[in-house]
Amino acid sequence: MAIKVAVLGSRGRMGSETCRAVEAADGLDLIAGIGSDDDLDRAAAADVVVDFTRPAVVMDNLRWCIDHRIHAVVGTTGFTPERLDSLRDLLKGTDVGVLIAANFSIGAALTMHFAQQAAAFYESAEIVELHHPDKADAPSGTAVATAGKIAAARAEAGLGDVPDATSSGLDGARGAVVDGIHIHGVRLRGLVAHQEVLFGAEGETLTIRHDSLDRASFMPGVIAAVRAVGDRPGLTVGIEEILGIG
Ligand SMILES: NC(=O)C1=CN([C@@H]2O[C@H](COP(=O)(O)OP(=O)(O)OC[C@H]3O[C@@H](n4cnc5c(N)ncnc54)[C@H](OP(=O)(O)O)[C@@H]3O)[C@@H](O)[C@H]2O)C=CC1
Numbered sequence: 001m002a003i004k005v006a007v008l009g010s011r012g013r014m015g016s017e018t019c020r021a022v023e024a025a026d027g028l029d030l031i032a033g034i035g036s037d038d039d040l041d042r043a044a045a046a047d048v049v050v051d052f053t054r055p056a057v058v059m060d061n062l063r064w065c066i067d068h069r070i071h072a073v074v075g076t077t078g079f080t081p082e083r084l085d086s087l088r089d090l091l092k093g094t095d096v097g098v099l100i101a102a103n104f105s106i107g108a109a110l111t112m113h114f115a116q117q118a119a120a121f122y123e124s125a126e127i128v129e130l131h132h133p134d135k136a137d138a139p140s141g142t143a144v145a146t147a148g149k150i151a152a153a154r155a156e157a158g159l160g161d162v163p164d165a166t167s168s169g170l171d172g173a174r175g176a177v178v179d180g181i182h183i184h185g186v187r188l189r190g191l192v193a194h195q196e197v198l199f200g201a202e203g204e205t206l207t208i209r210h211d212s213l214d215r216a217s218f219m220p221g222v223i224a225a226v227r228a229v230g231d232r233p234g235l236t237v238g239i240e241e242i243l244g245i246g
């Protein structure tokens, strides 16, 4: 039987791309596209809700999904450790699956995986994320997730703080610091979603770069997550396990 899918944020950049991908996918049936003015009850018959909305509304959407026993695939950014803990609490004792990924592209998942592997070998690490200028949040969710993985690998390897002698400068000149890793954000017309992870040690640097040139790049991951989420009760963070690199 087809999986019935509702898309929240269906008139947005990612939501509209997702509606097209769901309609084109075998075994998936798009039953509702929901915008900010629409009643969520239009999604009540869905097996899976896909959320590409805004950090400010996504938690309310997920509470509604869990209350209605509907699985959710979430690409919206803004998931702090506190938000993830509160979702785990809400999911306890249910068979609902929620899968959240800051980035559904294969290349971004591989970038994070490679960055985590490289992190233990380099004294310095910084991230540059580059996006279209209509993006509302900074730094990107992908950069925040990447910083978390690098920081965890550094801690496990016993590395201390990244070296940085800056003692004076303009606010923001060294980027935002997430888990001890500096993240620099670029917003430029013409871009979609791009990230460079830079590592440095004495006499060498390593740069891992990923470019999403089209939002189509996110769709294989979204569709795979929609197919998988019903068999994964509880909270899944990232698509690494679905790709077999988790
Ligand atoms: N995980 C991933 O792979 C990716 C994640 N993202 C993330 O996805 C999110 C959306 O990005 P993007 O599509 O570019 O943003 P857009 O601004 O293009 O789309 C967001 C949409 O959400 C709608 N919306 C807002 N509130 C609600 C609500 N309560 N119910 C239903 N719809 C609502 C908006 O409608 P309205 O205009 O009417 O307010 C808008 O159409 C961001 O957090 C972004 O970072 C983006 C790309 C890839």
Ligand SMILES: O=C(O)C1=N[C@H](C(=O)O)C[C@H](O)C1
Pocket: 077, 102, 103, 131, 135, 136, 139, 140, 141, 142, 143, 192, 193, 194
């Ligand atoms: O807003 C975007 O466009 C993107 N958002 C996600 C993020 O913040 O990491 C994923 C990707 O970078 C595109």
